[in-house]
Amino acid sequence: MKIHEDTRPQKKQCLFIAFFCWICFPLLVTSSSAQTPQIDQWKAALNTKTTDSMRLHLLDKICYAYHKRSPDSIRFFSQKALSIAQKLQSKLAIAKIKNHFGASYFFQAKYKEAEKYYQESLNLFKEISHKLGTSVAYNNLANIYKQQGAYTKAIFYYQRGLSIQEKANNLRLMSVSYTNIATIYRFQKNYQKALEYNKKAVDLKKAINSQRGVAIVYTNIGMVHGEMKQYSLALEYLQKALTISQQLKLKNPLVFNNLSYIYSKLNQLDSAFFYAQKGLRMSIDIDDIKGKTISKINLAHIYFARQKYTYAIKNGEEALTLAQQNKRLISIKNISEVLFKCYMKLGSYKKAIESRTLLIQAKDSLFNLEKNKQLVEIETRYETQKKEQQIILKNNQITLLKKEKQHETLLKYTFVGAFISLFFLGSLLVMFLRLRVSKNKQLIIQNQQLHDAETKLTKAQLNEKKLLAETLKKELEIKQQQLASKALHIIQKNEILEKVKESIQSLKKDNKVNVTQLARLVDSGIQIDKDWNNFFALFLEVHQGFFDKLKGISDELSDTELRLCALVKLKFTSKEIASILGITHGSTSVARHRIRKKLSIPSDEKLAKFIDDL
Structure with a gap:
């Protein structure tokens, strides 16, 4: 609100x-309904x-x-x-x-x-x-x-x-000017200045016995104190404004809506509801669309605070319709926010998303509007300063002209002497400039030679760096290929061991033993274990410090889990990792979950991305 x-x-x-x-x-126009017969x-x-x-x-x-x-x-x-x-x-x-x-x-x-x-x-x-x-x-x-x-x-x-x-000495218009200036200072959040000009306005309103004007300014003062979060003072001035308005039978929904806001801030919801209802009825009576919108927004906030979300949505949707019809971005932002909260409480997530989208759009529009206003303000200040500088320049020119006239006679008498002096100085200046030009030419030649030498050196250094970069790139590609080859050998080893396992299972069934073949399969598996060690040695050459970084985050990681992290780093799929490590696909998922837990990886971040960023 x-x-x-x-x-x-x-x-x-x-x-x-x-x-x-x-x-x-x-x-004197008291209301729109009273005006219509007069207009007719x-x-x-x-x-x-x-x-x-x-x-x-x-x-x-x-x-x-x-x-x-x-x-x-x-x-x-x-x-x-x-x-x-x-x-x-x-x-x-x-x-x-x-x-x-x-x-x-x-x-x-x-x-x-x-x-x-x-x-x-x-x-x-x-x-x-x-x-x-x-x-x-x-x-x-x-x-x-x-x-x-x-x-x-x-x-x-x-x-x-x-x-x-x-x-x-037009006190009436002076009081209005003070009120408008105070409003601008409030927009700029210069609350002390706003209060100063509002108090000037009140004094003039009292001097001309304009009770209606006093009520308006008291309302403005209450709004200033409300924005300053001085709610007791805000209530004091708003109540004064309300008393005068009731005595004069003025219909001013703004007073009721602001009282509703202050009481909401003080968590006095019964009072806030009472004034919001009064403001709404008065806005309807005088067909004040803006007042009606604010009243509906206030009611929506109050119902939300009372956890009556259905009533809050009803008032909020009505306020949103009015705000959209009149293109009031601040109202759209405020009501979208409370509607989003209500729909979330009721579990209507589709509606909540719509309200959230509308809220973001309104915030973006207000942000752009505020930026445009800041640009206009900057341009205005620039124009003002430019005009002031032009005035200063003009005054300086006038002063200069006066001085020139005063010295005109003196200049006539000193003209010949000045001419001779200038001729002498001019001759010296020409000689100096010729000497200066000669030195500058020599300096330019030296600078050009130095520049050419630096250019050649720079090109040589760039070519050397380029060759080094290409060499490193080729070495990295070769190592990557070697890593892939090693991984393939490990997969083959696991396939051999899987065949050993199948042979053992076969022995249990028919008691036939092919010892020679089984020994060869085991020997092959042992030989490929050496390839596994070679694989990680090569991996460390390509990704230096990888395991140190993992252990720096968590020293609870096992060797198998470190191997799994390395394979994830190389972008192997879960199926390929399971084959390389000789485990089932389900065991791979469990291992990945344990690694996430030990590394304290957030639930919304993928393990592959986390490891890839190391």
Whole structure:
């Protein structure tokens, strides 16, 4: 679970848009259901209003009412408003409409298009010297850069908007700027700065008697303390926010969801469940998809903690559907993790694998997104430093020009003397350069000769190493062939001894003895035993230190087990090893198991690979 679903909540990012429209006309929107009749009334009034200015005012209201609800509707009515504004040649109206266009794309996360319209809006506000509109445009651009992770650039634009607001002493917009800056510092995990700016925002909200604003900032402060794992302080501020919200009858699921998170962290599951349910009901009432998703995730975690895995899966699957529809990667990651745990507990391994795959994909996407944000941040810092350096360079150039003018008169009087001095120095320099060139030529010739000699020596050394490597390679191939030949002789020996065994068994049956033949078979077996000794002597030449390494790991290995390890090293099959050692295939498997145990080889690693790596 996370203390908040999306580290850049759009609601707070667009407060400047809201305040801008609030200043243009008084409007209080309590919920989406309450807005719909008003929007319908304004639409109907469009047909009754006779003047363009009145229709333009209504279209402005309608566009604002559709913020965060229907970006396509914003663009539809903004286009109508733009036609009227262009007809009236009102740059202020056009600037406001460009702001609406930018907002419509912002809510759809189409930041390139949003930046284009916000920049056009900023240029128009500057052109007509509209200070308030200019500050709003700066903050809207900052919201885009915040979304893209360009935090340095975002703070730069927030500060530019804030400077205008401070000069105008607009406490309301100043408080929103402080809130947005605090949010960025929280994203950067600079919690002390985040608390500092949030407290500035609270003071201004209280000064303008905005209890709703105080509740929002208290929620933000609670989130900061939650991320700092200061859960007591987090509960204190979240409870303050909840009290104010209830007094004002505000529907803010974020408070309930964060309270649920904190109580879960404190393992107070009953309280966590209570606030998660409250948050869910409130999110459903106001059709808050994001709030509904977070509530479902919280409930899934709580049910998992209570070992009610079926209920946890039900809520988790519903949250996952909402998160996937709205492409919320953090929510997808969080819920995939709890679903994976639930399915594992229930033994639904196929479903668990699907959830695990989804979790890995979400983590990879978030990792790539974070890397892209870091790149954007680095590029932004580079551009900022480059601009600062250009300003410094320009100032230096101006200073230099001033000094040049001051010394211009002096230079005129000293020009002749300087010319003579330069001519004399130039003559000396030419002589020096000629001498230097001559010495450099000699040095170049000597260096070339030295280089040629070193090149020849290097080639000779390389050829010598190449010949040595080829010789060693041939020797190794010969020894490998000899090892294979020795192994074949051992196999033949075992076959002879097997025939001896069969002859003995035959003697028991018919009491017929062919002593001469039996003696010859035994002699052959004894002779091939010498080949076995030769085989291991040759093996040690090819694989020096092999047995020492094995004994260094475990000194409990028997001679037979050491022989088996050598044959595995030579990549003989189990059947061939059994024939060489004169044992059954089953005995070979038992011997391999004993070797694994003595060498403490992990169960997921093959014996052949372990021995081959020695």
